Amino acid sequence: MSFADLGLSDELLQAVEAAGYSEPTPIQAQAIPPVLMMKDLIGIAQTGTGKTAAFVLPMIDILGHGRRRALMPRSLILEPTRELAAQVAENFEKYGQNHDLKMALLIGGVQMGDQLKALAGGVDVLIATPGRLMDLFERGKIMLTGCELLVIDEADRMLDMGFIPDIETICSKLPTNRQTLLFSATMPPVIKKLADRFLTNPKYIEVARPATTNLNIVQHKVAVPARKKREALRELLRTDNVTTAIVFANRKTTVRELAKSLKQHGFSAGEIHGDMDQPARNAELERFKAGDISILCASDVAARGLDVKGVSHVFNFDTPWxxxxxxxxxxRTGRGGATGRAFTFVAPEDAEAIANVEKLTGGPIPVYQLAGDAGAEPREAAAAEKPARREEKPRRARREEPRAERAPREERAERAPRREQPEEPRRETAEAPRRDRRAEPKGRRREPAPFDAPDEGGWNGPVPQFLSVSALT
Structure with a gap:
């Protein structure tokens, strides 16, 4: 099947051919005809299946005839992130080059001036994130009563980011008689409820997950302790024929530290995460696409919708939650028929997360053995060595050996020189009163210290009472 078999216009087919595509993907082949027939649609598909073109191409032909009005967009595409919205805008520019269509990008992180100016002139396609759209709508800067076509893209991602209430509000402001397209990777109950409420007799399409059917992506998991992840990443970057790579981490702080570490080790790396403003994120993406940097460290804000040709590797520095x-x-790799490799670092604490991933993808991910690595079970191997060391040199035995060689106490006493006792008897004194030992507390009783007679010429007076020496009768 070719794109010409889907009922697209000649002008659109020329743009598709100029972009280098000749055959539609399964989601495109199944979605484009019903969209051209003005039917509502539910498309269950992951990124990388070509679903963006599945709604962009028929929308261009549908909107090719009609008149635009100020502040009233004719169609609306809702995207969860700025990157996805920008990616969809690029698709419209690429495929709509032979059509007289005006487009506006309504996203946060940039100045409103140019966006308001574009809306005032009238637009055929408005691509927006829910937050910025709701902001302008509440200010009265935009009207949605003229919208004929609505696309809700990445609906499950919208759910994760808390945008479902905003989407319900936006849908309630749109005309009832409209065409609605909903795309999602999964169909949780909340999304199904949303579809049942705002779609009318939709066409349901589902394509297989790329993680289970895309043979162009070779997947591996690498068992590595958390403290050795950076070392393992550098080894793979040097030895696995990496041309361009995206390295994903779960936290923004990890992304920043990882990019800094890679630069210090001589790699050409950049970063993109939620703490960066939109111009900075766009600049990093452009550097990566232009080849100025070969490694892009990213959080999940960049995981969906990035379409960069020639990405040879994806590294999950952290197993995704x-x-x-x-x-x-x-x-992000293995796109457009190209091959790619994906490595996921699995620390011992990631056991549950990787099990959930393998359950979703339908099978175990092959283990990749790093060169010089102790294997997938480094902790068990170390634990096995510790008992062996204890058996070789037991500490208790070393302490007991010298004791066995010691002479008995009686023999030591005989060997030691005896202290000569004075021949003169101990001096008795009548001044010191006799103490009743039975009257003393048990814990404080002690034997009286011997009092030797002083040498000739020494003190020979009475014994002071504070010495607590009993007199002998």
């Missing part, structure tokens, strides 16, 4: 994020991450 959510299994769906794994599929979206590795989908």
């Amino acid at each position: 959510h299994p769906d994020d794994y599929v979206h991450r590795i989908g």
